[in-house]
Amino acid sequence: MTITNKIVTENLVLQYSDGTESLKDISMNIPVNSISVIFGPAGGGKSTYLRVLNRLNDLANVTTVSGKAHLYSESGDFIDILDPNLDVTALRRRVGMVFARPVVLPMSIRENLTYGLEIAGVRKRSLLHEAIERSLNQAALWEEVQDRLDDPAMELSGGQQQRLCIARSLALEPEVLLLDEPTSGLDPISTGKVEASLQELKKNYTIVLVPHSVQQAARAADYAAFFLQGKLIEYAPGNEMFTTPQVQQTADYIEGRFG
Amino acid sequence: MRISRIKPESFITWLIKFTGYSAIIFVFLIFYFLLSEGIPVFGEVPFKDFFQVRWYPIEAYFGLLPLLVGSLIVTIGALIIAVPLGLLTAIYIAEVASPRTKEILKPLVELLGGFPSVVLGFLGLLILSQYLREILALPTGLSALTGSLILAGIALPAIVSISEDALDTVPRSYRDASLALGATEWQTIWWVTLPAAKSGVLTAIMLGIGRAIGETMVVLMVTGNAPMMPQGLATFVNPTRTMTATIAAEMGEVANGSTHYHVLFFIGIVLFVIALIVNVSASTFVFRRKKRSERILS
Numbered sequence: 001m002t003i004t005n006k007i008v009t010e011n012l013v014l015q016y017s018d019g020t021e022s023l024k025d026i027s028m029n030i031p032v033n034s035i036s037v038i039f040g041p042a043g044g045g046k047s048t049y050l051r052v053l054n055r056l057n058d059l060a061n062v063t064t065v066s067g068k069a070h071l072y073s074e075s076g077d078f079i080d081i082l083d084p085n086l087d088v089t090a091l092r093r094r095v096g097m098v099f100a101r102p103v104v105l106p107m108s109i110r111e112n113l114t115y116g117l118e119i120a121g122v123r124k125r126s127l128l129h130e131a132i133e134r135s136l137n138q139a140a141l142w143e144e145v146q147d148r149l150d151d152p153a154m155e156l157s158g159g160q161q162q163r164l165c166i167a168r169s170l171a172l173e174p175e176v177l178l179l180d181e182p183t184s185g186l187d188p189i190s191t192g193k194v195e196a197s198l199q200e201l202k203k204n205y206t207i208v209l210v211p212h213s214v215q216q217a218a219r220a221a222d223y224a225a226f227f228l229q230g231k232l233i234e235y236a237p238g239n240e241m242f243t244t245p246q247v248q249q250t251a252d253y254i255e256g257r258f259g
Numbered sequence: 260m261r262i263s264r265i266k267p268e269s270f271i272t273w274l275i276k277f278t279g280y281s282a283i284i285f286v287f288l289i290f291y292f293l294l295s296e297g298i299p300v301f302g303e304v305p306f307k308d309f310f311q312v313r314w315y316p317i318e319a320y321f322g323l324l325p326l327l328v329g330s331l332i333v334t335i336g337a338l339i340i341a342v343p344l345g346l347l348t349a350i351y352i353a354e355v356a357s358p359r360t361k362e363i364l365k366p367l368v369e370l371l372g373g374f375p376s377v378v379l380g381f382l383g384l385l386i387l388s389q390y391l392r393e394i395l396a397l398p399t400g401l402s403a404l405t406g407s408l409i410l411a412g413i414a415l416p417a418i419v420s421i422s423e424d425a426l427d428t429v430p431r432s433y434r435d436a437s438l439a440l441g442a443t444e445w446q447t448i449w450w451v452t453l454p455a456a457k458s459g460v461l462t463a464i465m466l467g468i469g470r471a472i473g474e475t476m477v478v479l480m481v482t483g484n485a486p487m488m489p490q491g492l493a494t495f496v497n498p499t500r501t502m503t504a505t506i507a508a509e510m511g512e513v514a515n516g517s518t519h520y521h522v523l524f525f526i527g528i529v530l531f532v533i534a535l536i537v538n539v540s541a542s543t544f545v546f547r548r549k550k551r552s553e554r555i556l557s
């Protein structure tokens with residue numbers, strides 16, 4: 001059986017303890033092996049939505065999450081992401097995340113890449129090395145760092161650090177990759193490299209991307225969702241969304257006539 | 260206009276220079292005094308006599324070894340107790356405790372740090388030593404162990420509050436990054452948060468050591484004050500005598516300019532050298548870390 005949707009969310013509502021309702025009744029499906037883009041103005045709940053999908057909100061001051069969030073595997077089975085008894089570490093290995101600012105851990109490049117695997121119990125050097133080379137290649141970084149794997153990761157440039165963060169997630173071979181404005185601190189060339197590798201990656205992974213601009217959204221999107229103040233305003237295939245948006249608010253935002 | 264502005268400026272510059280230089284001059288004066296009172300000892304006591312195992316100045320036995328060993332045992336014992344305990348407490352406060360517990364614990368630790376240490380020494384003398392004597396069935400409760408325990412109590416607040424600060428300044432994003440890779444909260448603390456706070460934690464430990472070494476009166480109160488050479492494991496529960504306590508106890512009654520007097524100053528020089536070595540090695544270590552963390556920021 002092949003699945004069409006990797007993640008299904010229905011009537012997702014999330015409230016922070018200060019009373020802000022950051023997600024209001026979000027229902028959307030994330031299709032498998034594609035790039036789904038979530039865009040919209042600041043404070044719209046984009047990051048919050050991503051952090052629901054790998055339960056990173058667990059440690060934040062969230063009071064209530066309700067609704068449905070299911071993660072499907074190839075076989076058609078699914079797990080309930082919001083299940084309080086779920087093994088979140090296992091979930092996070094299946095649903096990787098890359099943040100807006102590159103956060104390399106204070107260790108060597110190699111250790112950054114093997115950190116997740118070693119924590120998952122992988123000890124075999126050959127396996128670890130395989131994962132390093134594969135993930136660096138996938139993130140278009142292998143050429144630049146293959147000779148300096150044992151240097152501190154902090155010594156890389158910002159753009160290289162961000163690609164290292166992507167590689168670090170990929171080393172775990174997740175099924176879903178969540179990217180929260182992964183290129184917001186990068187120069188156009190690095191941005192181009194990251195976008196190109198995403199197009200390559202979507203063949204094997206399901207990608208959810210919060211872009212740092214509407215242009216990037218239009219370039220990358222197979223599917224696009226417009227978030228406004230915690231609500232899903234419109235959700236459509238990318239080529240329709242950015243040419244013929246159905247809702248006035250979406251059109252205004254895309255054309256920069258917002259507010 | 261111009262001239263009237265330059266005058267106070269140059270005065271302030273002069274004042275700052277003066278205070279800066281006088282601080283340096285004071286240090287040199289102290290050092291000079293220490294040397295001038297301590298150096299004559301070399302004409303009076305053969306150098307190898309310092310390596311005797313007996314300290315009994317009245318009969319001119321000036322073996323420094325028991326004092327040195329006493330200082331080491333009490334200080335190292337204190338660190339063995341205070342460092343792990345302090346670190347775990349800091350981790351608990353910074354990473355595990357609920358915001359409300361944190362709000363109570365932090366000022367409490369700081370309060371403990373402001374406690375006059377003599378009061379702690381007093382408690383050690385009256386209460387702790389009694390307990391230790393009964394529980395361990397010792398002839399006396401005044402021992403190296405009592406000293407270490409009380410010193411640990413004195414060093415603990417500094418270690419806790421400074422390493423807690425260091426852990427607190429580790430960006431939230433590091434933890435998120437580690438958690439997002441499937442690490443548990445404890446794995447994250449051990450592999451990411453603690454290493455990221457390393458230089459601050461080291462500073463905390465060094466300051467803790469500093470407080471422990473600097474404490475004289477308390478040690479004098481609770482260690483039993485018998486300069487004895489180590490005798491296996493029993494060393495820890497035997498009375499002992501540190502270098503600082505020796506100076507404090509004997510300086511008052513020694514004849515000015517006598518050999519004993521010079522030896523006490525010589526002990527001061529030894530302490531000075533030890534403190535110098537500890538400080539220099541600590542700061543080079545911390546400094547090396549700093550350079551790397553500066554790179555993090557750039």
Ligand SMILES: Nc1ncnc2c1ncn2[C@@H]1O[C@H](COP(=O)(O)OP(=O)(O)OP(=O)(O)O)[C@@H](O)[C@H]1O
Pocket residue numbers: 016017018020021022040041042043044045046047048049060061
């Ligand atoms: N930890 C938190 N506690 C309370 N409120 C929060 C928290 N995190 C986010 N919020 C609020 O939730 C809303 C959505 O925030 P979110 O970060 O998801 O927006 P976003 O769409 O990612 O915005 P941006 O484009 O600026 O990244 C905002 O109103 C924000 O103030």
Ligand SMILES: [Mg+2]
Pocket residue numbers: 046047048180
């Ligand atoms: Mg965001």
